[in-house]
Amino acid sequence: xxxxxxxxxxxxVAEGNPLTVKCTYSVSGNPYLFWYVQYPNRxxxxxxxxxxxxxxxxxxxxxxxxxxKSQTSFHLKKPSALVSDSALYFCAVRVYTDKxxxxxxxxxxxxx
Amino acid sequence: GAVVSxxxxxxxxxxxxxxxxxxxxxxxQATTMFWYRQFPKQSLMLMATSNEGSKATYEQGVEKDKFLxxxxxxxxxxxxxxxxxxxxxxxxxxxxxxxxxxxxQYFGPGTRLLVL
Numbered sequence: 700x701x702x703x704x705x706x707x708x709x710x711x712v713a714e715g716n717p718l719t720v721k722c723t724y725s726v727s728g729n730p731y732l733f734w735y736v737q738y739p740n741r742x743x744x745x746x747x748x749x750x751x752x753x754x755x756x757x758x759x760x761x762x763x764x765x766x767x768k769s770q771t772s773f774h775l776k777k778p779s780a781l782v783s784d785s786a787l788y789f790c791a792v793r794v795y796t797d798k799x800x801x802x803x804x805x806x807x808x809x810x811x
Numbered sequence: 812g813a814v815v816s817x818x819x820x821x822x823x824x825x826x827x828x829x830x831x832x833x834x835x836x837x838x839x840q841a842t843t844m845f846w847y848r849q850f851p852k853q854s855l856m857l858m859a860t861s862n863e864g865s866k867a868t869y870e871q872g873v874e875k876d877k878f879l880x881x882x883x884x885x886x887x888x889x890x891x892x893x894x895x896x897x898x899x900x901x902x903x904x905x906x907x908x909x910x911x912x913x914x915x916q917y918f919g920p921g922t923r924l925l926v927l
Contacts, residue, residue: 733915733916735918740902740921740923741920741921742815742817742904742906742918742919742920742921743855743904743906743918744918745812745915745916745917748915789854789855793916798845798857798860799845799857799906799916801854801855802854803853803854804853804854
């Protein structure tokens with residue numbers, strides 16, 4: 700069965716420091732990987748995706764993610780965190796069908 | 812990216828009544844739309860796939876008679892929660908994919924349902 704794991708319920712980081720939100724996946728076949736962000740009482744906003752090609756993907760708001768096939772990971776990163784980055788982040792995977800499978804989400808808290 | 816709207820953004824209703832939530836694709840025609848449910852501090856759970864002109868496909872454990880889905884046009888899908896109960900209170904989000912499976916899935920702003 701396809702699955703996505705986000706091992707951290709919450710990540711705390713000081714403003715200006717680099718941040719990492721972890722995601723690992725388990726699928727059969729080549730995955731299409733996505734990161735979304737959700738602000739309170741809002742829908743999901745697309746950040747970035749990996750389909751094929753360069754393992755380092757750059758997305759919106761300065762975020763990037765690195766696809767690591769051997770470690771089956773797709774960690775989200777940003778070199779310098781902002782307080783406004785505080786939100787709920789979801790990793791998702793799609794294989795073969797158009798259904799997205801979501802991780803459980805990681806709450807990012809950036810402190811001033 | 813695609814623009815998706817939902818109406819209403821928030822609804823409060825009495826137990827036993829029915830509530831209709833609309834999902835509109837504003838800038839492209841969507842043959843397929845998805846309905847998700849999100850409980851507080853939890854991930855999104857796919858409820859059903861809405862197919863234009865045909866019956867929706869429901870995920871295992873989702874009652875199709877309780878959550879009625881109608882996808883009557885290429886830009887509109889509706890989710891009706893029938894005979895709502897307090898346990899149906901949740902955040903309902905729709906989404907669309909403007910293309911194949913390599914494409915990004917775009918989400919509506921969500922509808923907060925509170926059943927008293």
